[in-house]
Amino acid sequence: MNAIRRGLGNGLVQAFLVVTGLVWMTPLAGLFLSSLRSAEDTATGGWWTVFTSPGQLSFDNYSALLDNSGITQAFWNTVLISVPATVLVVVIAALAGYAFAWLDFPLREPLFLLVVALLVVPVQIGLLPVAKLFGQLGLFGTIPGVVLFHVAYGLPFAVFLLRNYFAEIPKEMLEAARMDGGSEWRIFIRLVLPVGRPAIASLAIFQFLWVWNDMLVALLFADSTAQPLTVELQSQIRQFGSNIDVLAPGAFLSLVVPVAVFFAFQRHFVQGVMAGSVK
Template sequence: MAGRSPALAWAVHLSVVLLVVLWTIPTAGLLISSFRDRDQISTSGWWTALAPAERNLVARSKAPDAARQEGGEWIIEGNVFDEEEGAGTVTAFGVSSRSPTAFAPGDVAERGDARITVQADGQYRIASEQQPEGRRGTRLFVTSKEPPRWTVENYRTVLFSEGIGRSFLNTMTVTIPATVIPILIAAFAAYALAWMEFPGRALLLAVVVGLLVVPLQMTLIPLLRLHNSIGIGKAYLGIWMAHTAFGLPLAIYLLRNYIAGLPREIIESARVDGATDFQIFLRIVLPLSYPALASFAIFQFLWVWNDLLVATVFLGNNEDQLVMTGRLRELLGSKGGEWEILAASAFVSIAVPIAVFFAMQKYLVRGLLAGSVKGG
């Protein structure tokens, strides 16, 4: 219908573009934020990353005992920017919290008998006729413009100091077998349901379809009890089997629809030539079913990689087995204000799924739609 109507076709195209933009903008913002330092990420949005950032800071001058006498005056000099904060350009300053931007760089502000000047490069000069007293320096309220600052320290901290590197390996250890195992089992089952005649085939297919609507939360406790009773609880084997069980109904359903849609002539010709079902499956069906296998692999990989519930139930919070989602949950609790660490951690966790999706996305639609019109 949309193909015959230019207006509907444009509407479809614009909707797709809008969806792509809505998904791309947050990802781009996360990537940019992960390379910004703590000060700038907390004071300005990622969309201002290429522009100078405005920052308000409260600096304190050197202590009164650092004053030197010069021409009948006592002078205290220094710079409001220390090495950790980095250099900027002062745009305004003040000597009171009520008027933090009362003076421009180079102006003279008076506070008691002291004359205070702050230059654009951050150099300040406090001159007074009487020797300063006290233990603490004078507070200076400064507004500055700072150039964009980029750093890879966030990723260095995440990968080597926050345990994300270990959690990354743990997640790979869980995800790869939990993706491969159900594909292998489902491929055999799908071929049997599509091309092999045996009693109860229709009933078995109906059970598979029914399992698609069963919430996995209902099975967590019984399955965990079973795993504990046979000795695979809180182990990688247990979570592999759990993800396999949860993924098999969808895998069998998708692959069965695809395999049933393969040309019957190819299967019958192979049988006439004396090929066994195993030979037909291995040499004909599997090579032709690669799009369907790849489409399910994308679904299963993304599901397992982003899973927190199943990993928490079947692995727990053991430091040696904590997965990425569990590690990010801990970071949110302990480092809720360190957005640069959270941004870098989140992007590390989504980098692999993004790479997998773009590497295999051309098979996704083809594998899902194949067999939807013609079935066995």
């Protein structure tokens, strides 16, 4: 009797979860199907009409997108911003993380507490002052400016994460390497980085995702030649209905890369997002 009840309960649970899963998939499916329809079709009926008249589906929007120099340029800008911003954060934070964990220098403890305090500083507070600063330095509107801003605001979390991970390295390992006469630089390259790979991977994925998906920072710091896909697309959102044949495939294009990263590196992805969620 109890077993029957449990079986019934389990059936209900399964049904509930299946429905939830379907609900969660619908928005993405809707975007994808919309991206394969013309603006006129979208103006007259929802994406679900493709199930009754699949003739609406075509890749015309995507080929138009590839011929749209604004979009392709913006896509490359996204790459040119995300990759350096990720590499720089990882390199700079790994160096600092190692120093904070294992090297001795004045004010080490208070400086690290400052880094911890900066973890939750909102990006918004930096927008205006940094814009003025970049204006004076000639960085305003450029890709390096956007990259630098992302690096700076990615650093507190990155340094915090890597320092904590590096601090777990057994002391004896480092001692042995020093006994062998390795310089700090050699130890960093040969020992710390390889040992720290899991944390570095999670960090890199989190930072890449953060920068790739950013709109706010680039909205202010990138001019029309430097703007990434997110900014290019949001500039078309005012005429949402008539631009849907650009917006839908453009949005899909912008999310294909992070979603691919997600499926390729599930574990590191989840860990990175979890750890970085305070940002």
